[in-house]
Amino acid sequence: MQTDTSSTQMVKRRPGKMFRLYSYIKPYWLSFTAGMLFLVLSSLAGLTIPYLLGQLVDHGAKDHLPEAINRVGLLLLAVLSGQAVLSFFRVTLFVNVTERTLSALRQDVYNHLIRLPMSFFMRRKIGELNSHISADISLLQETLATTLAEFIRNAITFAGAFALLLTTSLKLALFILLVFPLILGTGLLFGKYIRKFSGDAQGKIAEANNILEETLQGILSVKAFANEFFEMKRYRKKVMEGADIGIKNGKYKGVLTSMLLFLSFGAIVIVIWKGALLVATGEMKSAGALISFVVYAAFIGGSITELAETYTHMQKSLGATRHLFEILEEEPEPLTDTAGVVPQQVLDGMILFNNVSFCYPTRPDQQVLSGASFSVDANQKIALVGHSGAGKSTIAALLLRLYDPLNGNIYFGGRNIRNMSYSELRSQIALVPQDVFLFAASIRDNIAYGNPAATDDEIIAAARRANAWDFIQYFHQGIDTMVGDRGVQLSGGQRQRIAIARALLKNPRILILDEATSALDSESELLVQSALDHLMQGRTSIIIAHRLSTVREADKIIVIDKGKVAEEGTHHQLLGIEGGIYRSLIALQTVKEEVV
Numbered sequence: 001m002q003t004d005t006s007s008t009q010m011v012k013r014r015p016g017k018m019f020r021l022y023s024y025i026k027p028y029w030l031s032f033t034a035g036m037l038f039l040v041l042s043s044l045a046g047l048t049i050p051y052l053l054g055q056l057v058d059h060g061a062k063d064h065l066p067e068a069i070n071r072v073g074l075l076l077l078a079v080l081s082g083q084a085v086l087s088f089f090r091v092t093l094f095v096n097v098t099e100r101t102l103s104a105l106r107q108d109v110y111n112h113l114i115r116l117p118m119s120f121f122m123r124r125k126i127g128e129l130n131s132h133i134s135a136d137i138s139l140l141q142e143t144l145a146t147t148l149a150e151f152i153r154n155a156i157t158f159a160g161a162f163a164l165l166l167t168t169s170l171k172l173a174l175f176i177l178l179v180f181p182l183i184l185g186t187g188l189l190f191g192k193y194i195r196k197f198s199g200d201a202q203g204k205i206a207e208a209n210n211i212l213e214e215t216l217q218g219i220l221s222v223k224a225f226a227n228e229f230f231e232m233k234r235y236r237k238k239v240m241e242g243a244d245i246g247i248k249n250g251k252y253k254g255v256l257t258s259m260l261l262f263l264s265f266g267a268i269v270i271v272i273w274k275g276a277l278l279v280a281t282g283e284m285k286s287a288g289a290l291i292s293f294v295v296y297a298a299f300i301g302g303s304i305t306e307l308a309e310t311y312t313h314m315q316k317s318l319g320a321t322r323h324l325f326e327i328l329e330e331e332p333e334p335l336t337d338t339a340g341v342v343p344q345q346v347l348d349g350m351i352l353f354n355n356v357s358f359c360y361p362t363r364p365d366q367q368v369l370s371g372a373s374f375s376v377d378a379n380q381k382i383a384l385v386g387h388s389g390a391g392k393s394t395i396a397a398l399l400l401r402l403y404d405p406l407n408g409n410i411y412f413g414g415r416n417i418r419n420m421s422y423s424e425l426r427s428q429i430a431l432v433p434q435d436v437f438l439f440a441a442s443i444r445d446n447i448a449y450g451n452p453a454a455t456d457d458e459i460i461a462a463a464r465r466a467n468a469w470d471f472i473q474y475f476h477q478g479i480d481t482m483v484g485d486r487g488v489q490l491s492g493g494q495r496q497r498i499a500i501a502r503a504l505l506k507n508p509r510i511l512i513l514d515e516a517t518s519a520l521d522s523e524s525e526l527l528v529q530s531a532l533d534h535l536m537q538g539r540t541s542i543i544i545a546h547r548l549s550t551v552r553e554a555d556k557i558i559v560i561d562k563g564k565v566a567e568e569g570t571h572h573q574l575l576g577i578e579g580g581i582y583r584s585l586i587a588l589q590t591v592k593e594e595v596v
């Protein structure tokens with residue numbers, strides 16, 4: 001139902017979107033107009049060629065002096081050269097405008113996309129979004145640089161050639177008017193079928209590409225489950241489906257090509273035959289006129305086909321602009337480029353969660369938090385515990401204002417989160433996630449992500465405090481070592497220590513730690529734990545705890561259950577609650593550890 005409404009709105013807003021594309025070209029209108037001028041001139045120059053060819057034949061036929069023939073020949077050479085020069089300027093000007101226009105559009109789309117709220121990224125598949133944007137932009141690029149010009153050139157050729165045909169021989173022109181729509185009709189009819197099939201084939205290929213992308217990203221899981229042959233079969237099925245449709249498509253293409261060849265050559269034969277009759281009866285003045293006529297007719301035939309093709313291409317491009325502008329119409333988060341926060345914006349570290357209710361926009365009927373309340377004092381160390389799926393990470397997401405609560409409020413030092421700017425808030429909170437994401441860059445760049453302005457000394461100091469310096473030095477290239485795609489060339493514990501160094505460099509007022517120590521061996525765990533202890537000093541820390549042994553020291557443990565705060569207190573206080581959740585979680589963990 002929702003989709004219906006939005007698509008109707010989309011159709012209604014379409015003219016606005018075309019106008020937006022125009023607004024991107026506008027700064028370069030002078031170059032664009034000059035390009036257009038060159039285009040018109042070169043198209044007009046092209047129109048004189050058939051006439052001159054006719055002249056050439058007539059001079060030859062009438063036994064004229066070679067000088068007269070050479071003069072026409074030279075004139076033709078001049079026209080051809082003029083056309084070549086004009087086309088050169090036309091192409092370079094259009095390419096220039098296109099490149100500038102599209103680089104502005106590319107940047108706008110990226111700048112907009114990166115500021116969109118998390119709810120947008122929950123709705124859309126990242127791979128799809130990525131391929132959509134690059135495909136749409138290349139389509140636009142081709143349209144602006146080539147297709148649009150080709151369309152206009154063909155329109156001029158068509159109109160000019162037709163007007164000249166009428167003046168050469170009205171009878172033959174009308175005859176052509178009967179033959180050409182037949183060719184065009186056949187082309188359009190088959191073209192429609194072919195497009196439908198190639199669309200289906202592309203769909204299957206896109207599905208196959210999805211498998212390719214997914215399995216390469218999850219190559220570890222594929223191998224670990226020995227599912228290579230399963231994936232090969234899955235991929236083969238989609239590829240073969242695409243190929244089958246392509247083969248069916250090929251048959252239609254074959255029929256179309258042979259029919260078009262037959263009809264277009266047939267048309268030339270018929271025109272010459274009819275023209276020869278007209279020359280013989282003296283209704284057409286010379287063989288040269290017939291030659292001009294035939295070439296003009298060929299121009300018309302060619303331009304009709306090109307017009308149809310370029311028109312379809314431009315339609316596709318309009319569709320592409322629609323996708324792009326739909327993204328640009330999404331409401332971004334109002335972010336500001338924060339070089340630093342002003343003193344009155346510095347958080348004091350106190351947090352109050354007041355009766356907060358929340359559900360994810362993608363699952364509006366599943367209440368994740370329902371009236372959760374708790375408070376954190378400045379520089380306290382708080383642990384959030386609870387069953388898996390209880391809503392602990394959701395609380396972290398709300399603290400970062402990745403989403404707003406549905407009901408209730410969150411306060412930082414008495415200020416409502418809704419009245420704080422995203423950038424001001426996020427620049428003072430650091431998140432060390434469970435699944436650390438590293439960029440495919442050097443260790444230095446990855447640590448500096450916490451503060452891009454940091455000096456090498458500061459980066460090294462952060463690495464030392466995060467217990468990462470030892471292993472960094474162990475690498476031949478030290479801090480310049482590349483970490484590989486998503487950081488795969490580092491161990492889990494090393495990745496975590498890089499993330500901790502990154503957070504140290506950010507020097508946040510509030511730290512959110514999605515604990516993942518369970519993935520590490522005891523030695524790594526010790527190193528990471530001591531790095532974390534450094535990190536937590538002197539700031540408010542919220543630990544999303546998965547291993548209860550690590551939260552004993554917390555100032556307060558908050559137990560989340562069924563979207564609410566079920567228990568709250570220190571380790572000892574909570575252990576004392578008869579039949580309490582924390583107590584049962586501890587008991588479970590102890591059993592687990594004993595089994596292990």
Ligand SMILES: Nc1ncnc2c1ncn2[C@@H]1O[C@H](COP(=O)(O)OP(=O)(O)OP(=O)(O)O)[C@@H](O)[C@H]1O
Nearest residue numbers: 122360362363368387388389390391392393394395
């Ligand atoms: N992006 C999302 N969209 C929709 N639902 C989500 C999303 N993220 C989490 N959920 C749902 O919200 C609930 C709370 O998830 P959350 O990640 O906060 O739990 P958690 O307590 O951190 O769990 P764990 O200890 O397993 O990490 C779960 O039922 C989960 O399925």
